[in-house]
Amino acid sequence: MPPIIEASAVSKSFRQHKRFPGVLGALKSLFTQQFTEVMAVDGISFEIGRGEAVGYLGPNGAGKSTMIKMLTGILLPTSGSVCVLGRIPHAERSRNARQIGVVFGQRSQLWWDLPLVDSFELHRRIYKIPADRYRDNLARFSEVLALGPFLERPVRQLSLGQRMRAEVVMALLHDPQILFLDEPTIGLDVVAKDAVRRFLREVNRERGVTVILTTHDLQDIEQICPRLIVVNEAKLLFDGPLSLLRSALGSKRRLKLEFAADPGPVELPYAKLVSDAGALKHYLIEREDVSLVAVLSDLRDRADLKDLSLEEPSIEELIRSVYAGGDAQGRMSAAPPRGV
Amino acid sequence: MAGAIGFMIRLQIKTRVQYRVAFLLNRLAQIIAYASAFSAIWVLIHKFETLAGWRWPELALLLSFQLLGYGVGAALSFTQMRDLEDSVRSGRFDTLLVKPFSPWAYLVFSGLNLGYIGHIVLAVGMLVWSLSAVAIDWTVFRVSYALAALASSAALVCSMLTMIGACAFVLTRSRYLYSIFFGLWELTRYPLNLFPAPLQWLLLTALPMGFMNYVPVAYLLGKPIVVVGELGGVLAPLAGPLLVGLAVLQWRYCIRRYQGAGG
Amino acid sequence: MYGAVAQSAFQTQLAYRSQLWAHIFGQFIQVFFKIAIWQSVFGSLAQVDGVSLPQMITYAVLAGTVLSAWEWARLIQGIDVAISTGDIAVFLLKPLHYPLYLLASECGNLCFRVVAIVVPIVLTVALSYGLLPPASLLHGAAFLVFWALSFLIQFLLSLLFGLLAFWLMTAFSLEWLLQGLLALLSGSFVPLWFFPDSVTALVRHLPFAWIGFYPVAVYLGKLTPPQVFAYLALGVVWAAILGSGVLVLWRRATLRITVQGG
Numbered sequence: 001m002p003p004i005i006e007a008s009a010v011s012k013s014f015r016q017h018k019r020f021p022g023v024l025g026a027l028k029s030l031f032t033q034q035f036t037e038v039m040a041v042d043g044i045s046f047e048i049g050r051g052e053a054v055g056y057l058g059p060n061g062a063g064k065s066t067m068i069k070m071l072t073g074i075l076l077p078t079s080g081s082v083c084v085l086g087r088i089p090h091a092e093r094s095r096n097a098r099q100i101g102v103v104f105g106q107r108s109q110l111w112w113d114l115p116l117v118d119s120f121e122l123h124r125r126i127y128k129i130p131a132d133r134y135r136d137n138l139a140r141f142s143e144v145l146a147l148g149p150f151l152e153r154p155v156r157q158l159s160l161g162q163r164m165r166a167e168v169v170m171a172l173l174h175d176p177q178i179l180f181l182d183e184p185t186i187g188l189d190v191v192a193k194d195a196v197r198r199f200l201r202e203v204n205r206e207r208g209v210t211v212i213l214t215t216h217d218l219q220d221i222e223q224i225c226p227r228l229i230v231v232n233e234a235k236l237l238f239d240g241p242l243s244l245l246r247s248a249l250g251s252k253r254r255l256k257l258e259f260a261a262d263p264g265p266v267e268l269p270y271a272k273l274v275s276d277a278g279a280l281k282h283y284l285i286e287r288e289d290v291s292l293v294a295v296l297s298d299l300r301d302r303a304d305l306k307d308l309s310l311e312e313p314s315i316e317e318l319i320r321s322v323y324a325g326g327d328a329q330g331r332m333s334a335a336p337p338r339g340v
Numbered sequence: 341m342a343g344a345i346g347f348m349i350r351l352q353i354k355t356r357v358q359y360r361v362a363f364l365l366n367r368l369a370q371i372i373a374y375a376s377a378f379s380a381i382w383v384l385i386h387k388f389e390t391l392a393g394w395r396w397p398e399l400a401l402l403l404s405f406q407l408l409g410y411g412v413g414a415a416l417s418f419t420q421m422r423d424l425e426d427s428v429r430s431g432r433f434d435t436l437l438v439k440p441f442s443p444w445a446y447l448v449f450s451g452l453n454l455g456y457i458g459h460i461v462l463a464v465g466m467l468v469w470s471l472s473a474v475a476i477d478w479t480v481f482r483v484s485y486a487l488a489a490l491a492s493s494a495a496l497v498c499s500m501l502t503m504i505g506a507c508a509f510v511l512t513r514s515r516y517l518y519s520i521f522f523g524l525w526e527l528t529r530y531p532l533n534l535f536p537a538p539l540q541w542l543l544l545t546a547l548p549m550g551f552m553n554y555v556p557v558a559y560l561l562g563k564p565i566v567v568v569g570e571l572g573g574v575l576a577p578l579a580g581p582l583l584v585g586l587a588v589l590q591w592r593y594c595i596r597r598y599q600g601a602g603g
Numbered sequence: 604m605y606g607a608v609a610q611s612a613f614q615t616q617l618a619y620r621s622q623l624w625a626h627i628f629g630q631f632i633q634v635f636f637k638i639a640i641w642q643s644v645f646g647s648l649a650q651v652d653g654v655s656l657p658q659m660i661t662y663a664v665l666a667g668t669v670l671s672a673w674e675w676a677r678l679i680q681g682i683d684v685a686i687s688t689g690d691i692a693v694f695l696l697k698p699l700h701y702p703l704y705l706l707a708s709e710c711g712n713l714c715f716r717v718v719a720i721v722v723p724i725v726l727t728v729a730l731s732y733g734l735l736p737p738a739s740l741l742h743g744a745a746f747l748v749f750w751a752l753s754f755l756i757q758f759l760l761s762l763l764f765g766l767l768a769f770w771l772m773t774a775f776s777l778e779w780l781l782q783g784l785l786a787l788l789s790g791s792f793v794p795l796w797f798f799p800d801s802v803t804a805l806v807r808h809l810p811f812a813w814i815g816f817y818p819v820a821v822y823l824g825k826l827t828p829p830q831v832f833a834y835l836a837l838g839v840v841w842a843a844i845l846g847s848g849v850l851v852l853w854r855r856a857t858l859r860i861t862v863q864g865g
Contacts (some may be wrong), residue, residue, distance in 0.1 A: 012600070075599050075600050097440040113358060114351055121347065
């Protein structure tokens with residue numbers, strides 16, 4: 001089966017105006033202009049099959065948004081090629097647009113001063129959605145994401161979480177084959193994030209919509225995407241399942257224990273003590289098979305334990321270790337398996 | 341496509357109705373502002389009787405053509421294009437590129453500025469008055485010509501403002517270009533034979549705002565037309581469509597450059 | 604402290620270079636087309652109502668460029684933005700009074716525009732069409748005082764309208780209204796000498812007349828020394844009226860913000 005999205009050695013560079021410092025510099029730029037080239041995407045290749053859910057992960061400025069823009073036809077690669085649904089997205093913009101849905105995390109497509117349903121109605125006309133299909137989709141999605149009470153409310157009165165749920169619904173009303181999301185959970189509270197993630201997972205698994213999601217929140221990946229692509233500084237670092245990434249790097253989870261008072265030294269067989277500040281102790285757990293439940297049961301007899309937290313390594317830590325781990329890197333960049 | 345556009349216009353009306361008091365106050369204020377500016381010209385004529393050989397009713401006709409052409413043309417372009425710069429920078433414009441719809445049409449109609457109704461009301465009022473006060477023998481030809489010239493005038497304004505707007509795709513800052521437009525636009529309140537030749541040439545070639553009002557009105561009034569002379573009559577209704585063609589080409593070019601398609 | 608505020612405003616303007624070129628261009632167009640109009644209507648007449656063409660050319664530059672150099676609209680817009688973002692509450696907490704802060708800031712803006720825009724235009728017109736010097740040393744000195752008064756009145760008017768926007772919830776209509784009033788009644792284009800007799804008495808005593816008309820009338824020696832002082836006093840009275848209006852509105856606004864929390 002041919003991949004639904006194919007990126008081959010895609011690169012994108014931008015020209016930026018050089019800024020000259022000082023007053024003399026300001027005068028100079030009145031008359032001349034000089035540029036520097038900035039590489040946003042550097043020789044990235046991947047294939048995505050129909051029905052996959054892929055997370056595109058990287059720190060800020062890694063080139064995630066630029067890649068999404070190339071996949072959706074907004075930008076053209078400087079070199080290399082992008083193929084979506086068998087077409088070059090930029091070349092057949094309108095036809096491509098009909099079969100994809102796009103949600104931009106920080107740029108709303110909803111009409112601010114009018115009831116939410118008006119934005120949906122406009123969407124229906126722009127995408128020429130048959131009336132019954134529109135009604136069915138709207139009813140079903142609104143139910144799942146609990147939009148019912150807000151449909152008649154002006155968008156400006158909705159919270160960010162409600163607006164984002166609405167954006168996701170709107171992007172799916174026309175039954176697109178692929179759904180692109182650019183940082184959709186940014187700025188959302190935990191409840192909203194959870195609702196959006198569950199919905200996207202369902203849309204992918206039950207409706208077979210291919211989902212491509214850029215984020216720098218690892219939780220998004222864990223909940224929705226079996227496969228992730230990691231980029232940093234314009235380059236592809238990893239392409240494969242999250243579990244492979246973790247095991248390739250060795251997951252280093254941080255365990256934080258807070259006691260009512262300094263209990264003296266506290267040893268845990270599977271955790272390495274990192275810092276001991278009396279009542280507050282930090283550990284590193286390197287074994288994957290140690291769960292929070294196990295830790296809790298080990299400490300259940302300690303009545304002086306006030307608080308406990310187990311943190312996953314952040315994406316920044318993972319990226320840093322990706323750079324640091326030579327061997328692991330060698331293992332990762334070789335023919336990564338796809339998670340379908 | 342027409343269905344979506346019609347719906348967008350309905351949505352704009354719906355939005356304005358929500359703030360109807362502010363909307364009406366704003367329209368009133370704009371009408372007063374334009375009327376005051378025009379009154380200054382009236383005061384001048386009251387003292388000096390003619391300006392470059394034009395009497396007040398003729399000047400009023402000139403002014404009403406200018407304001408009406410601008411009102412209609414700008415409703416379809418000015419605020420939308422002026423805000424395009426911010427839209428491009430924030431990435432908001434990109435959301436238009438992923439819809440199966442003309443980005444220009446979406447931009448223009450989703451932002452259709454009904455606020456120009458004030459301009460149009462004042463302009464039509466002045467137009468009606470001046471048409472009765474001016475010495476023109478109204479034939480079917482002359483009426484259709486006037487209508488064609490007005491449509492061309494609106495198209496001219498829309499094209500010019502759109503072309504400035506398209507610069508937002510290739511320049512980091514382009515808003516200042518509007519100041520240049522409006523500076524010259526104000527000149528078209530007056531008959532061009534008033535100005536030195538270089539300025540006349542500028543307003544009838546590179547920045548052909550003279551075709552908005554001066555050329556068609558001078559033609560209708562049988563006055564001599566500077567620079568283009570006899571050709572003026574024919575050129576006036578054609579200037580609009582010509583510029584529309586130019587604007588379409590430039591818009592497409594600028595968007596392609598924005599997308600990195602190398603124009 | 605206010606000096607620093609003015610200087611900062613000056614430097615901020617320097618950052619908006621391309622805008623500046625456009626404004627200079629716009630102002631050049633403005634002054635030259637006005638001169639073209641006066642040349643046209645005067646034709647071969649030596650003078651109209653005691654005013655000569657060279658005087659009108661000087662009038663066009665002084666009233667149209669010099670006295671209109673300050674962008675009052677930006678002040679209204681700035682207040683509008685400060686009100687809607689809530690920044691205005693921040694200024695309440697500062698030791699300096701907001702109106703004085705604004706005045707200092709706008710002085711900086713004005714100085715910049717005088718240097719960057721007015722000077723080039725005045726020089727260009729002086730070298731091409733010729734500008735008349737002040738009618739006398741007294742008139743020249745008085746012009747400077749009237750100029751300062753003109754700026755003050757412009758400032759107070761736009762501050763007043765800006766504060767009114769706080770209650771009327773619309774800065775847009777007030778800005779346009781003021782623009783209309785100034786276009787006609789400030790004398791920045793058509794001097795008040797040429798107005799119809801029926802309205803001239805009223806128009807010459809509205810505060811707008813001190814913005815464009817009186818300073819230039821003084822410069823050109825159209826007012827005798829006693830008249831100069833009389834109109835100066837009257838102008839100051841108008842400034843005081845506007846100033847108290849501003850203070851009243853300002854206090855009311857402060858009260859409303861602290862009570863309602865913006």
